[in-house]
Amino acid sequence: MAESTTPNSLLSVSSSPFASPINDPTYCQGDWHAPDAQRLMELDSVGHVIEKRCKAHGLECSYPERTQRGSRTRAVARLVLPRGRNVESVESRVGESSSQTRAELLQEALRSDIVTASSPSFSTVASIPTPGITIPQTYDFTNPFANTDITNALMDAISQVQKFRLQDIAKSAITARITIPTPLLRSWIHNYFAHVRTESFLTLVDSRLIKIIPDIIDMPHVHLDAGIIVVYHTILYHGCVLPAAFVDANDTKYARQIYLCCLRALPNWQREARGTMTDFVAATLMARAAAECFDYEMSWQMYKLACEYATGLNMHNLDGEDGLSDSDQSKVDEDRKGLWELIQQDLFFRLLYNKPPTLTSSMSNWRVNFPWLSANSQPDMHAIPTMTFLVGSRITLTLIQFFKLLEEEGHDVYVLPKVQKLCEDINHLFHDWQLEQYLQQDQGNDIYWWMVADVFLMGYTCIIFMLRKINDRPPTSPSTSCLKSYPPFSTLTINASRKILDIIYRLLSRYPVAETMSMTVGFFQAFIPYGFVANNVLRSPNPRAFISDLELLERVAERIMALSEVETDFKPIARALQRANNEVREWVNMKGVV
Structure with missing residues (x-):
């Protein structure tokens, strides 16, 4: 290295990236730019180092005073020294104890040190356990996955899937040419009215008009109400994706095209909508x-419109003085049922997406009975629809209690036992009605099977999100859709997560289509219970006890990966699930299971 002749040059004299003149032991204030080879040292009479080039120029060598550095191992010492004292005490006890071996005593000393360590990260966990959170009895310093955040990784992946789907919809809504054979349109309408006996507000739809629309919609002299056009296309969509329509798997490719037709019909409808009953059904x-x-987001906006129209039509006052109690009781009962399902959706949006209340903001003004309570009405004799509605209504009442609890007592720690009791009530509800047996027996009715699976998903999702919400601080914004990534790893949470994953595996095995993914993994946010189960295994010092959980995770991931081969938009979530399972499998293998 050539010697610098520029006084202000900051050329380095060391290959180390951390080298500096102050830290260099050969630093001399006379000329610290000189290369190492030219720095010839000698000692004076009192033992001080003299640099020869300084001596040649008549300069006095001076060196900065070295300051005492703080100990970098002080924090570590606070952990190591108590452990050393524990080990020393073991040495003195080995000779005195005949029942314990040296190895057993050493393990005891190391375990006791974890509890008594003075580091805040340990003492906080040991002395102030968070209510509802299961704390491991031992801490495994060898766990490389202790800080792995699977839930957030899956959340990011599903956000990518949603982004890809919406981008494709936005582009296709303008440019795509859609042609669907008329016989298919007729078959989907037939499927809808034949199989959806319990659809909300089905009696408000004129089925005769809907059935002839495929033949008259293109006639130039026929004008249809914009709201009816939206109702027509949404009925086509739901008829196309019904399980009974899956006899020909090729029909499912039309689902996205029909949804594009729904979107194209919205502008005209929004200009003409006046809050009529047709507008309410369309929304x-x-x-x-x-x-x-x-x-x-479109779903939320349409739901708000539906609530606005329902209130304007006085549908929240069906059993009040100005209600429709003198009308056909069978139709009134259907309206009652539909209104209670709207309330359920309102509570669900509040719980999962932190949306503000719409219908439930003023329930004291509601006058809507449950169906079949009047003397003139008759119960629906279809067992499964009746049971699922009753169970769903009980879950709705539980959610009403939950939000009332939050309003009255806030997020106080003493509320947690009350919320846990509500969660246990949902579990008891499923047990009492024995609906799980129907899922396992598979009696062949796809519509009823889906209804039972839907009420299970709703109930177990409510358990997870109620526990999450009560253990988290209130969100800072009403638009915040996701709360903290990690809920309490309590028995209630993990068991509910396992149930959800098992149902999703069955659904994807039975209905391997994009709409199933959207409702389960997307709308119900099933990536959260997936992350809970995976994180629970990763944070366990004994993952061998959770082999069945790993197998469940892998079964669900296999179904989603198979679907992603057809629907390539699902590749991000499929890859994220595969990476998560690989980490869980690696942690299990590290603990001795191959």
């Missing part, structure tokens, strides 16, 4: 279709 059906197409 209700459109909200459900959007939820099945990853268009969750």
Whole structure:
């Protein structure tokens, strides 16, 4: 290295990236730019180092005073020294104890040190356990996955899927040419009215008009109400994706095209909508279709419109003085049922997406009974629809209690036992009605099977999100859709997560289509229970006890990966699930299981 002749040059004299003149032991204030080879040292009479070039120029060598550095191992010492004292005490006890071996005593000393360590990260966990959170009895310093955040990784992946789907919808809504054979349109309408006996507000739809629309919609002299056009396309959509329509798997490719037709019909409808009963039905059906197409913001906007129209039509006062109690009781009962399902959706949006209340903001003004309570009405004799509605209504009442609890007592720690009791009530509800047996028996009715699976998903999702919400601080914004990534790893949470994953595996095995993914993994946010189960294994010092959980995770991931081969938009979530399972499998293998 050539010697610098520029006084202000900052050329380095060391290859180390951390080298500096102050830290260099050969630093001399006379000329610290000189190369190492030219720095010839000698000692004076009192033992001080003299640099020869300084001596040649008549300069006095001076060196900065070295300051005492703080100990970098002080924090470590606070952990190591108590451990050393424990080990020393073992040495003195080895000779005195005949029942314990040296190895056993050493393990005891190391375990006791974890509890008594003075580091805040340990003492906080040991002395102030968070209510509802299961704390491991031992801490495994060898766990490389202790800080792995699978839930957030899956959340990012599903956000990518939603982004890809919505981008494709936005582009295709303008440019795509859609041609669907008329016989298919007729078959989907038939499927809808034949199989959806318990659809909300089905009695408000004129089925005769809907059935002839495929033959008259292109006639130049026929004008249809814009709201009816939206209702028509949403019925086509739901008829196309019904399980009974899956006899020909090729029909499912039309689902996205029909949803594009729904979107194209919205501008004209929004200009003409006046809050009529047709507008109300259009908004209700459109909200459900959007939820099945990853268009969750559209679903929320349509749901708000439906609530606005319902209030304007006085549907929240069916059993009040100005209600419809003197009308056909069978139709009134259907309206009652539909209104209670709207309340359920309102609570679900509040719980999962932190949306503000719409219908439930003023329930004291509601006058809507449950169906079949009047003397003149008759119960629905179809067992499964009746049971699922009753169970769903009980879950709705539980959610009403939950939000009332939050309003009255806030997020106080003493509320947690009350919320846990509500979660246990949902579990008891499923046990008492024995609906799980129907899922396992598989009696062949796809519509009923889906209804039972839907009420299970709703109940177990409510358990997870109620526990999450009560253990988290209130979000800072009403638009915040996701709370903290990690809920309490309590028995209630993990068991509910396992149930959800098992149901999703069955659903994807039975209905391997994009709409199933959108409703389960997307709308119900099933990536959260997936992350809970995976994180629970990764944070366990004994992952061998959770082999069945790993197998469940892998079964669900296999179904989603198979679907992603057809629907390539699902590749991000499929890869994220595979990476998560690889980490879980690696941690299990590290603990001795191959």
